[in-house]
Amino acid sequence: MIWNEAKECMSRDEIEALQSARLVKVVNRVYHNVEYYRKKMQAVGLEPGDIKGIEDLDKLPYTTYQDLRDTYPFGLAAVPKSEMVRVHASSGTTGKPKIAVYTRRDIDIWAECVARCLSMAGITRDDIIQVGYGYGLFTGGLGAHYGAEYLGALVLPMSTGNTQKLIDMMIDCDVTSIACTPSYLLHVAEDLEKAGLIDKIKLKSAICGAEPWTDEMRDQMESRLHIKAYDIYGLTEMMGPGVACDCEYHRGLHIWEDHFLPEIIDPVTLKQLPKGSDGELVITNLTKEGMPLIRYRTKDLTSIQYDKCECGRTMARIQRFRGRSDDMLIIRGVNVFPSQVEAALLTVEGTTPHYMLVVDRVDNTDTLEVQVEVAENFFTDEIKSLEKLSKTVHDKLKMAIGLNAKVKLVEPNGLEHFDGKSKHVTDKRKLYQ
Amino acid sequence: MFVKQLSVFLENTEGRLDEVLKILAQGGIDLLSASLADTMEYGVLRLISKEPDKAKQILKEAGFAARIDEVIAVVVPDAVGSLAKVVGMIHAAGINISYIYGLSIDGEGAPIAIKTDDNAKAEGLLNAAGVTTLGMEDLQ
Numbered sequence: 001m002i003w004n005e006a007k008e009c010m011s012r013d014e015i016e017a018l019q020s021a022r023l024v025k026v027v028n029r030v031y032h033n034v035e036y037y038r039k040k041m042q043a044v045g046l047e048p049g050d051i052k053g054i055e056d057l058d059k060l061p062y063t064t065y066q067d068l069r070d071t072y073p074f075g076l077a078a079v080p081k082s083e084m085v086r087v088h089a090s091s092g093t094t095g096k097p098k099i100a101v102y103t104r105r106d107i108d109i110w111a112e113c114v115a116r117c118l119s120m121a122g123i124t125r126d127d128i129i130q131v132g133y134g135y136g137l138f139t140g141g142l143g144a145h146y147g148a149e150y151l152g153a154l155v156l157p158m159s160t161g162n163t164q165k166l167i168d169m170m171i172d173c174d175v176t177s178i179a180c181t182p183s184y185l186l187h188v189a190e191d192l193e194k195a196g197l198i199d200k201i202k203l204k205s206a207i208c209g210a211e212p213w214t215d216e217m218r219d220q221m222e223s224r225l226h227i228k229a230y231d232i233y234g235l236t237e238m239m240g241p242g243v244a245c246d247c248e249y250h251r252g253l254h255i256w257e258d259h260f261l262p263e264i265i266d267p268v269t270l271k272q273l274p275k276g277s278d279g280e281l282v283i284t285n286l287t288k289e290g291m292p293l294i295r296y297r298t299k300d301l302t303s304i305q306y307d308k309c310e311c312g313r314t315m316a317r318i319q320r321f322r323g324r325s326d327d328m329l330i331i332r333g334v335n336v337f338p339s340q341v342e343a344a345l346l347t348v349e350g351t352t353p354h355y356m357l358v359v360d361r362v363d364n365t366d367t368l369e370v371q372v373e374v375a376e377n378f379f380t381d382e383i384k385s386l387e388k389l390s391k392t393v394h395d396k397l398k399m400a401i402g403l404n405a406k407v408k409l410v411e412p413n414g415l416e417h418f419d420g421k422s423k424h425v426t427d428k429r430k431l432y433q
Numbered sequence: 434m435f436v437k438q439l440s441v442f443l444e445n446t447e448g449r450l451d452e453v454l455k456i457l458a459q460g461g462i463d464l465l466s467a468s469l470a471d472t473m474e475y476g477v478l479r480l481i482s483k484e485p486d487k488a489k490q491i492l493k494e495a496g497f498a499a500r501i502d503e504v505i506a507v508v509v510p511d512a513v514g515s516l517a518k519v520v521g522m523i524h525a526a527g528i529n530i531s532y533i534y535g536l537s538i539d540g541e542g543a544p545i546a547i548k549t550d551d552n553a554k555a556e557g558l559l560n561a562a563g564v565t566t567l568g569m570e571d572l573q
């Protein structure tokens with residue numbers, strides 16, 4: 001079902017005209033109300049009058065995580081505190097959290113965006129939905145909650161931390177839908193299976209987000225719980241969950257272009273790229289009052305499709321995320337992501353070994369060495385099997401990233417073990433000094 | 434009747450070989466035989482001892498990748514062409530030999546370790562031809 005057909009199915013011309021009008025307004029607002037933005041624009045010789053529509057978008061300076069840190073907490077707010085009604089925050093990996101400020105209207109628009117997403121997942125006012133995201137500064141709980149209420153569904157604000165209660169109430173209250181992270185839903189599925197309660201649930205759909213997930217996880221959720229699962233995307237900085245969501249055709253996530261203006265840029269040259277290109281997703285808040293962000297660099301790498309979807313919506317679709325631009329390496333002109341290497345290694349023996357990418361520059365040529373830990377399950381007593389292992393790794397990597405890498409087998413624990421991602425790289429080229 | 438062989442992965446053979454042998458000596462492991470197979474980059478050290486499982490545990494705790502495999506310990510008679518005969522018999526039966534090395538175990542003849550892709554069949558035909566093979570209990 002389409003919640004707001006007038007907006008979700010606008011023609012491309014109508015969308016662009018609306019975006020242009022809203023862009024001009026928001027640029028004027030931040031110029032006059034936010035000193036930080038005004039200075040940034042003045043630094044590049046821009047006045048609000050220079051922005052006449054979305055064709056001028058690429059004249060505007062970018063906003064980054066660093067800007068949020070520099071202005072923490074309220075330096076980017078475009079309204080006085082009396083107009084603000086809520087703050088949300090997401091924990092940054094280092095330093096201060098990233099915060100977002102909302103006016104009453106922002107909260108309403110957010111609720112509608114989430115309602116559109118839930119509606120896309122077939123949820124109506126007749127549904128009973130459990131919100132299994134954390135309630136608090138995190139946008140997941142309250143964001144999904146307000147959206148579901150706005151839609152008119154019956155909401156059970158479960159929050160996180162008590163799976164037994166969630167399962168009991170799911171059965172007792174005939175819950176038909178759930179909003180939570182994909183990994184948590186799989187955990188719930190496991191507990192339901194262990195308790196032999198799969199037949200007792202009435203669940204039909206799940207809206208999962210807040211972390212990246214794969215088609216394989218979708219297949220698992222759908223077959224184990226007999227439901228349909230949908231992917232919802234959002235960032236605290238822009239609003240929270242509900243910036244985009246996927247429809248039943250799973251052809252990418254429809255982004256609400258009347259509120260969010262997406263573009264794709266080259267993360268290295270920082271130039272805007274033509275429609276359909278692969279690059280970093282940059283989003284501009286078109287309607288947010290509290291803390292509108294102009295050309296915010298999400299660091300997520302993807303592309304955007306603009307053709308009309310089979311579901312009838314015209315809103316552009318964000319394609320599968322290929323990685324984060326801050327993890328990307330450029331080796332001999334080829335973009336390489338640690339995630340690609342990891343996926344390739346996964347196919348070698350069905351398990352991901354510990355690995356490290358070592359990039360260097362020898363005689364002006366980039367070299368890539370992939371160090372693979374020979375853990376017990378990879379080790380054999382025969383040299384020829386080990387040689388075969390290195391060759392298989394080499395060939396899989398060649399297929400995945402298009403580069404000939406030198407494969408070096410190393411002793412277990414020879415590589416430092418990190419919990420986080422992106423620590424799988426040692427770049428010895430001194431490119432950015 | 435096979436002999437248990439402990440193999441260890443060595444990232445760079447020069448520095449690490451010394452270390453493996455020291456760790457095992459400290460752990461009270463009496464090595465009967467050692468053979469190193471190496472490439473430009475890394476090596477596999479193959480060891481025969483009376484306590485292979487204990488040796489493996491010691492190395493694992495020290496962070497090495499180690500595993501245990503069974504090899505045939507063949508007593509090759511002291512006569513010209515004996516080794517060729519042994520290898521010939523295995524080949525004739527269509528069994529592949531993965532590697533072969535000499536064992537320094539006291540006794541009659543010259544004991545060698547052979548790893549094949551069908552140890553049971555290889556040992557069976559050697560024994561049927563009157564060739565002696567050793568088991569763990571013979572390692573004294």
Ligand SMILES: [Zn+2]
Binds near residue numbers: 249254309311
């Ligand atoms: Zn669609």
